[in-house]
Amino acid sequence: MADPAALVGAISDQRAEHGIPHSVSCCVLGVSEAWFYKWRRRPTGPTTREVRRARLEERITYLFRRSGDTYGSPRITLDLWAEGWKVSVNTVAEVMADLGLQGRKPPRRRRSLTWQGKRQAARDLVGRRFDAVAPNVLWVGDMTEIDTGEGKLYLATVIDLFSRRLLGYAMGVNHDAALVAASLKMAVTTRGGTVDGVIFHRLNLVSTAVRPTTSCVTGWAWCSPWDASGRHWTTPPRSRSTR
Template sequence: MGEVAVADPAVLVGVVSDQKAVHHVPHRTSCRALGVPEAWFYKWRRRPPEPTKREARRAAPAERIRYFFDRSGRTYGSPRITLDLWEEGWQVSQNTVAEIMAELGLQGREPPRRRRSPTRPGKRKAAPDLVRREFDAIAPDVLWWGDMTEIDTGEGKLYLASVHDAFSRRALGYAMGERHDAALVSAALQMAIATRGGQSALDNAAAESFHSVLKVEYIHRHGFATRTEARLKIATWIADCYDMKRRHSAAGGKPPAEFEWIIQEARARTDRKGRAA
């Protein structure tokens, strides 16, 4: 049975239903009197109710919210997803995004517990604290930091050393191996130097937060049968996800690599204007 052209199908269906409920007139009789097929009446009555205005407003952003949540590896909460939506032109508040996520049963990762203070030098003689516990930088390559962490695999421990730029939080260099020794640290540092082509002051305390993110958002969600598998997958996550896609609050809500590019472009424009003047 095709669609029947009537001015307001919902009203017509209501009339037929009321005739049956109030006056005990059979549906067939009312349909015949109103000039509509009985099969059309039953088909229309089985239709799901029209969404409310609120439901309609939330339906479109809900699809994008689910997309961005899945793209983040199911780790993003409402603040970062709101930034993704704003970048696409959506006019939606963070509170609305949080409400929609709750309705969809989407929950980002719990933020890692903050340490009371960064790692501090112990009693043994250590290298001088060149940065004096200040872990922010005003430009790229003013300050790098680095640290080491261990990862479980089916073959045993795998150690990761990483080096980061304090300005954008970008992972400049990283290396993985079976031993946590100076050679591993040197390999990570050499990669960072190759990436930047220079050297900077180093500290290790702030890098602990990166390793926490890595473990909570990726390593703890995956298993690695071998060290080789762990190396490949972790390196891919760092280079493709963390540096290029994952939004960072310290980088203006942008991914580290994009943040650096934006700042470099802004400074280049300023330099060009200065030369032109």
């Protein structure tokens, strides 16, 4: 269809200049009389709603830029309410979508899989001094989460701080005590099963001394001793290790 304003003007001109009825002109031009009269009565300038919409878009754009392109529709709506605007969050979200404005989402908080617990942790035997003067003096360990195509996988490691050698490791689908025990068991076996007095330290500054026939793991709120043969000793579950 041609420009509606031009069609309305042409139909009106035919009536004024040649006396042709509006109905005839509308029929020739393929438009209805109802459409013609509707457009004829339409205001020439923008409507009140269009003016308000334009002002709203201007304020939303200003508030969004002022926030460093970070505010979303809820926060901008609060600012608009403070200025006296009567507008809903849904309307603000619709306007922002039309303008291509998208607030920056806050970073997702990582859910921790470890906790301190109510029991007192073992005494720190390292004091942030991570220089070992000989092998089997200070070991450190940690747990790492690995994303794979089949799901999450966890890796527990034990490193000797003197040589920086990886002494033991274990991988599994569960972030639990058994995985840590397996990595520390491998480390003890790597050093021949005799590691009298070596300190095992985790990054949360919890450490314990490892004795010839027992090895305690701390920092994960449990202790599981064994000897070089891998035979587990009877130990109360979820107890903190001590020297």
